[in-house]
Amino acid sequence: MSKQTELVGLARTTNLDEVNAAYSAGALSNRNLIINGGFDVWQRGISFVSDGYTADRFTSQASATIARVTDSPSGFKYSAKVSGWDGVSGYQINQRIENNGQFYAGQKLTISCWVKGDSPFMLGNLGTLYALGLNVAVSSSTNNYQVTTSWTRYAVTTTLADVDYNLMTSLMSYPVGNFTQSTMASTNTLYVTGFQIEVGDTATPFEHRSHGQELALCQRFYYRRTYESYAYQYVNNGRVTGQYGTTNRSLVETFFQFPVTMRSSSTISYSSANSFRINNDFADETASGISSGISSPDSQVVLFTKPSTNLNGGSMVYVNRQNLAASCWIAFDAEL
Amino acid sequence: MNSMIITDAKYEYDPSYGHKLCIKATIDGQEMSVPLDPANRHYAEILKQVAAGTLTIQEAT
Numbered sequence: 001m002s003k004q005t006e007l008v009g010l011a012r013t014t015n016l017d018e019v020n021a022a023y024s025a026g027a028l029s030n031r032n033l034i035i036n037g038g039f040d041v042w043q044r045g046i047s048f049v050s051d052g053y054t055a056d057r058f059t060s061q062a063s064a065t066i067a068r069v070t071d072s073p074s075g076f077k078y079s080a081k082v083s084g085w086d087g088v089s090g091y092q093i094n095q096r097i098e099n100n101g102q103f104y105a106g107q108k109l110t111i112s113c114w115v116k117g118d119s120p121f122m123l124g125n126l127g128t129l130y131a132l133g134l135n136v137a138v139s140s141s142t143n144n145y146q147v148t149t150s151w152t153r154y155a156v157t158t159t160l161a162d163v164d165y166n167l168m169t170s171l172m173s174y175p176v177g178n179f180t181q182s183t184m185a186s187t188n189t190l191y192v193t194g195f196q197i198e199v200g201d202t203a204t205p206f207e208h209r210s211h212g213q214e215l216a217l218c219q220r221f222y223y224r225r226t227y228e229s230y231a232y233q234y235v236n237n238g239r240v241t242g243q244y245g246t247t248n249r250s251l252v253e254t255f256f257q258f259p260v261t262m263r264s265s266s267t268i269s270y271s272s273a274n275s276f277r278i279n280n281d282f283a284d285e286t287a288s289g290i291s292s293g294i295s296s297p298d299s300q301v302v303l304f305t306k307p308s309t310n311l312n313g314g315s316m317v318y319v320n321r322q323n324l325a326a327s328c329w330i331a332f333d334a335e336l
Numbered sequence: 337m338n339s340m341i342i343t344d345a346k347y348e349y350d351p352s353y354g355h356k357l358c359i360k361a362t363i364d365g366q367e368m369s370v371p372l373d374p375a376n377r378h379y380a381e382i383l384k385q386v387a388a389g390t391l392t393i394q395e396a397t
Contacts, residue, residue, distance in 0.1 A: 050364075052364065251351050263375070264373050264375035264376050265371035265373035265375070265376055266371065266376070267363075267368050267369065267370045267371065267376060267377075267378045267379075268368060268369040269366050269367065269368045269369075270367075290369070291348045291357075291358060291360055291369045292348065292357060292358035292360075292369030292370070292371060293350070293357060294350070294357065295358070295371040295373070303351070333368075333378070334376065335377060336377060
């Protein structure tokens with residue numbers, strides 16, 4: 001072996017060692033199947049008491065209060081603080097993972113998260129996975145764990161059960177839940193962050209993605225345009241619907257292009273119609289209605305209506321944030 | 337997640353071409369416009385409740 005070949009071999013060995021070391025340290029990207037596991041993105045708001053979606057991609061149940069707080073383990077900016085669940089139904093936070101054919105029977109998945117409580121109590125079942133569409137539990141092992149008053153990382157490896165994953169709509173996962181053997185009381189408070197599910201039997205360090213990456217991943221499922229508190233903020237432009245200006249002279253079509261392709265056509269929700277203002281030919285009027293036009297995963301037509309029928313067909317119109325409106329937003333929801 | 341509370345469901349039509357565009361409804365207290373896409377979770381729930389006989393979608397007035 002020449003000296004040159006020997007040196008090249010040594011360099012390759014060194015590079016592989018470095019790659020292996022980087023893998024062990026959790027440097028390889030896109031291994032976390034959970035989106036927003038660090039609770040960094042909260043497009044809907046930062047505090048909730050109702051059931052349903054809260055932090056992006058996460059739902060909460062049992063009438064608990066869930067809020068973004070800065071009490072977090074080293075390396076994390078935020079956690080979700082949960083308190084005041086109703087004490088009747090089981091409490092849980094869950095995330096539904098989109099099924100794109102990545103799951104199969106016998107696959108090993110490792111689930112991990114950081115949790116702490118205001119006092120010691122038991123939680124479970126970290127590792128529980130539920131196949132929606134099939135409506136069966138598909139994890140081989142779950143883990144009840146003792147929450148303490150210090151931030152602690154818990155992890156469990158599970159094997160996916162033998163079911164037809166092509167028929168599964170999404171995989172539901174839980175960083176915290178008070179299922180069997182839980183001693184969590186309705187008066188307890190818990191904090192959770194750093195939720196990760198990865199392929200394999202080892203819990204690698206939590207994968208921190210950039211805020212832009214995490215936001216884009218969230219926006220595949222939910223995209224919210226919020227207009228700030230100053231007056232007459234531009235919302236969108238559009239055109240007056242109708243044929244030759246003879247019909248629908250109160251209806252304005254606006255076009256919203258999404259920043260990322262959404263999972264499906266989206267449901268529209270909004271602050272209130274009267275938080276928007278329609279401006280055309282120096283005539284301003286408060287919107288009286290909003291509804292969905294043609295929709296696709298890439299874009300959406302939104303129809304704004306105003307009370308009077310004095311718009312000119314085909315002409316350009318501007319939609320603004322109403323002056324003094326308490327809030328003004330429009331949201332597109334393609335969640336699972 | 338618990339099933340949604342859906343009221344005041346009504347079809348909306350394309351103003352130019354007249355075909356059905358969406359369903360306007362109040363879902364869990366929030367007014368929404370739901371596309372007619374079975375992959376959309378709100379539309380899937382509407383179809384489920386209509387099949388169960390607990391929801392009727394009104395025609396536009």
